[in-house]
Amino acid sequence: MTGARPEQRRPSDADPDAVGRRIRALREQRGVSLSTLARTAGVGKATLSALENGLRNPTLETLYAITAQLGVPLAAVLSGPATTPTVQGAAVTATLLESFTDTDASYELYRLRVRPGAQQLSPAHQSGVTEHVTVFSGVLRAGPADAPSTAAAGGHLSWTSDVPHVYAALGDEEVAASLLLRYPRR
Amino acid sequence: MTGARPEQRRPSDADPDAVGRRIRALREQRGVSLSTLARTAGVGKATLSALENGLRNPTLETLYAITAQLGVPLAAVLSGPATTPTVQGAAVTATLLESFTDTDASYELYRLRVRPGAQQLSPAHQSGVTEHVTVFSGVLRAGPADAPSTAAAGGHLSWTSDVPHVYAALGDEEVAASLLLRYPRR
DNA sequence: CCCAGCCGTTCCGTTTACGGAACGGCAACG
DNA sequence: CGTTGCCGTTCCGTAAACGGAACGGCTGGG
Incomplete structure (x- = not known):
């Protein structure tokens, strides 16, 4: 990270771990393999694998390609119902x-x-x-x-x-x- | 229909141009400068500038930092207001x-x-x-x-x-x- | 038993998003 | 006028997200 700032953890709201879990859940729910989803969505298997395991901080384009292929809106894999009472x-x-x-x-x-x-x-x-x-x-x-x-x-x-x-x-x-x-x- | 998952989607969801315009609109609506928002959100001015002008494909982390500072849910800049799948x-x-x-x-x-x-x-x-x-x-x-x-x-x-x-x-x-x-x- | 095929992960070179700094433009002030 | 201050953009080196390929694991078939 740039600058001498202490590493800040942001485990809550938009953490890549939760996004990855939602994508994996949606994929498995459809009975599609990681390899197949990666191919049909047009992203690398390495990317999808890392994403599902929360090891990466995906770009909007990558997320869009995957959620589009899964047939869900992008917001569906972001943090749950935002700002609801x-x-x-x-x-x-x-x-x-x-x-x-x-x-x-x-x-x-x-x-x-x-x-x-x-x-x-x-x-x-x-x-x-x-x-x-x-x-x-x-x-x-x-x-x-x-x-x-x-x-x-x-x-x-x-x-x-x-x-x-x-x-x-x-x-x-x-x-x-x-x-x-x-x-x-x- | 319940057999078919949502497959249609609004193309604007991941259009970096549209995302940038929404961020710029939200920022100007609050009367805050690009420099200030970049500093308070903890992102570079270069990043925010490029993002607002649709020249980049932001990462989730960057988008989150900015929308959190603007006080809106991430989904608010991904698609128009109140859109649902x-x-x-x-x-x-x-x-x-x-x-x-x-x-x-x-x-x-x-x-x-x-x-x-x-x-x-x-x-x-x-x-x-x-x-x-x-x-x-x-x-x-x-x-x-x-x-x-x-x-x-x-x-x-x-x-x-x-x-x-x-x-x-x-x-x-x-x-x-x-x-x-x-x-x-x- | 071996091999073929698919699975998900890891390795690695390329691409690109990132932030700090430098830049030009504009307005206010002496 | 110069100077100062903030604006948004551009430049550029670095960190990291990307995809192709190689890998080990598992399963089914001959």
Whole structure:
């Protein structure tokens, strides 16, 4: 590095490690080999390999060639949902992905993370609010406080949240899930 | 359509000229000089100058340093404001909100819009892929082509998408919904 | 068993993005 | 006028991102 400045680490926001992991995940999800993706994207295997392992700081052109071939926007491999509002609770972290309103109701779509070994009780919402949860990973126990249900990866739960309700991760794995809140128009 | 990944993209995403113009616009909008921004962002004036004039292919690190100093997410200079990756089909528009991978499977969360008066048939996915749809508004008829189900606002449908499947909006109202695709790890 | 083919990583020479410094242009001031 | 100060651009040596090729590992076939 130029100048006699102490090496500054920037592990957080746009670190090459996270970008590399996302690219590798997208590639493997499509069942494509590194060699093939490198060839079809028009970049060197050395480049793609180093990039996926976070050993390089790619140029925009390289990143674009790869994400274009993967069929995702460039932003998809950069740091996650940027500057989105997040709610933190005892056991649950919720990130708002999108909100939506139509004539009958308004909706809020959240990304949920539930930490293991803790439970979170939420007070009742206004009457008529429903919650829909789809579990990505882990085992989730959630629902009305007096009658929660359990769902594993791929499962779906829904309930009317006009009574107090709970969230808990069973086992010692963090639960990832999506949550859709539906607020009927009053 | 859910079979086809987003393949279209706006060409401006990685156009160094457009990126440079957006950075220059953001900088001037804040009334800060090129020299000052370069110093506070910790990049060379030569770099910033060349970048703004579209003469270089910046690295991720450089872009991040500059956008962080400008106080905007990196994605803000890659494409126009509020652009999201979108797949268009005959009847369905899908916007990727988030993708997620864990040890067992990977997930893609989409925002769906289904136009009334049309129907869309999607080919089978690889074996084991499941789709979860939660309807925001309108009435959706969707599922395996030989046995689709119907859901109204607040309802939820899910099916295994290793056979051809259909999407259609019943009535004359557009359907808004969320779609979660789950790809088991092979 | 060997060999062919593909995998992802490593090696290495070339290209190029990088920042410090030098430059010309412009405005303010004595 | 010269001088000073900041502007954005250009020059240039260095560090590093790049792709081609070579490499070792694994798998399937003869």
